[in-house]
Amino acid sequence: MFKPELLAPAGNLSKLKTAVDYGADAVYLGGSRLNLRAFSDNFTYEELEEGIRYAHDRGRKVYVTLNVFPHNSDMNGLEDYLRELHAANVDAAIVSDPGIIMTARQVVPELELHLSTQANNVNWRSAIFWHSMGIKRIVLARELSMKEIREIRDNIPETLDLEAFVHGSMCMAYSGRCLLSNYMTGRDANRGACAQPCRYKYHLVEETRPGEYMEIMEDDKGTYIMNSKDLCMIEHIPELMESGIMSFKIEGRMKSEFYVAAIVKAYREAIDSYVADPANYTYDPAWMEMLSMISHRQYYTGFYFGRGNSQVYESSSYVRDYDIVGVVAEDAKNGRYVIGQKNRVYPGDTVKVLRAKGPVIDTIIDNFEDEEGNMINVANKAAMVFSATSTSPLMYGDMLVLEKKD
Structure with a gap:
């Protein structure tokens, strides 16, 4: 095969x-x-x-x-x-x-x-x-x-x-041959400097009515037509x-x-x-x-099965339902794991564990300590290192991912 x-x-x-x-x-x-x-x-x-x-x-x-x-x-x-x-x-x-x-x-x-x-x-x-x-x-x-x-x-x-x-x-x-960025910002997409103006918000203006911004969709915030x-x-x-x-x-x-x-x-x-x-x-x-x-x-599915509905008209923002909050930096020592912080996380949070092999699992990380061994109630400093316990075994390199709260 x-x-x-x-x-x-x-x-x-x-x-x-x-x-x-x-x-x-x-x-x-x-x-x-x-x-x-x-x-x-x-x-x-x-x-x-x-x-x-x-x-x-x-x-x-x-x-x-x-x-x-x-x-x-x-x-x-x-x-x-x-x-x-x-x-x-x-x-x-x-x-x-x-x-x-x-x-x-x-x-x-x-x-x-x-x-x-x-x-x-x-x-x-x-x-x-x-x-x-x-x-x-x-x-x-x-x-x-x-x-x-x-x-x-x-x-x-x-x-x-x-x-x-x-x-x-x-x-x-x-296939990426775009002139918008060069024209609008002076940054040449075809030389590696695209500013992604296709993601900008646009309104429609009729040439004899300057200053009158017409809605392309029924949304007063504009439209993301490209x-x-x-x-x-x-x-x-x-x-x-x-x-x-x-x-x-x-x-x-x-x-x-x-x-x-x-x-x-x-x-x-x-x-x-x-x-x-x-x-x-x-x-x-x-x-x-x-x-x-x-x-x-x-x-x-792109152009593989016909073009279909390929544009997002309502917003240029990403879907961001999860954040990576840490990466396991060392294997367990005395029941604790050393974690490199990526985004804010609190003791008692349930995180998903992403690793190279095996299913994604849930675990609760708790009992946070800083590098001096002091108990802390949040890991919220950029790139800080802290240790924690986990209800499921962790491995070196595991990525800890937290669902965003409403």
């Missing part, structure tokens, strides 16, 4: 380790240059080397993004940067610009290249063209249906792999498995470790369940419960 790659975002070194620990087969990240997440932490060369060692020691892969649309000045030093990536043993570079592709083929011909979704590949002839240019994998445009993806797979060589997004934020522009829902394909693993996609990609290099852990865990369990017994595969609602815990917009 073919087993697809589960590819997770790694916005920094800690998120890379979380993705690997929770079951990702590969991670993608931004190095110091030429990637479309200018405001994520990104990786220094030393962090990149450490992350690659961490992944490779566990049999996982690391891909580095070079997917901007570069101007002349962006190309300065490109050759040296490519040599650095190759020397660090990255498994592939994700690229979109022909100039970067040409340079990579000349400077580091052994380096595997994946074509970014920014290149908007939506047909099999284009896929074959890019393959002839040295591309090993096509990251498909998000605007494709399941039927179109199967047609592409049926018409391309077996030596060319397909990758597609299965979860995460969607862009109202064609605010896309989030992609979620957790309920459609069998269709994805039969599509010819060999890498299931999760969006979200700017998201939290909690986001990475929950999504990787849910899709890991779903994929493994299908591969183990396709004939008797059953969707588990617990997977969607995990995905509902993280901060997200309303979910939908």
Whole structure:
């Protein structure tokens, strides 16, 4: 049985380790240059080397993004940067610009290249063209249906792999090629600095009636006419498995470790369940419960089954029903657990425990003490370390998640 790659975002070194620990087969990240997440932490060369060692020691892969649309000045030093990536043993570079592709083929011909979704590949002839240019994998445009993806797979060589997004934020522009941010704020989305103006609130103004703001929907707060829902394909693993996609990609290099852990865990369990017994595969609602815990917009299935209702008109805000309140920093000592605080939590709170393997469980944490052993009635200082008891056994690395109170 073919087993697809589960590819997770790694916005920094800690998120890379979380993705690997929770079951990702590969991670993608931004190095110091030429990637479309200018405001994520990104990786220094030393962090990149450490992350690659961490992944490779566990049999996982690391891909580095070079997917901007570069101007002349962006190309300065490109050759040296490519040599650095190759020397660090990255498994592939994700690229979109022909100039970067040409340079990579000349400077580091052994380096595997994946074509970014920014290149908007939506047909099999284009896929074959890019393959002839040295591309090993096509990251498909998000605007494709399941039927179109199967047609592409049926018409391309077996030596060319397909990758597609299965979860995460969607862009109202064609596979991310948006000019709104540059036009409105001077921040170029195609060079990694998007301000996300598609999430802003808008009113309609008729040109001969300046100052008269007309409602587009029946809401006096305006409308969010370009605010896309989030992609979620957790309920459609069998269709994805039969599509010819060999890498299931999760969006979200700017998201939290909690986001990475929950999504990787849910899709890991779903994929493994299908591969183990396709004939008797059953969707588990617990997977969607995990995905509902993280901060997200309303979910939908993107373009896979037809566009449908893809916009959220009422608000640009996220659904945030849970907060991560702590991470277990040490195994139990004398019945107590050392916890690194993430958000405010009180003694006696019932929290959910998210760990790499096993079901999500509930436990009550209580009897808080600070690092000096003094009893405290709340853990509310940023990044503080405290200890607590738990009604269920905890493990190093467990994430403690608290449902928000009304």
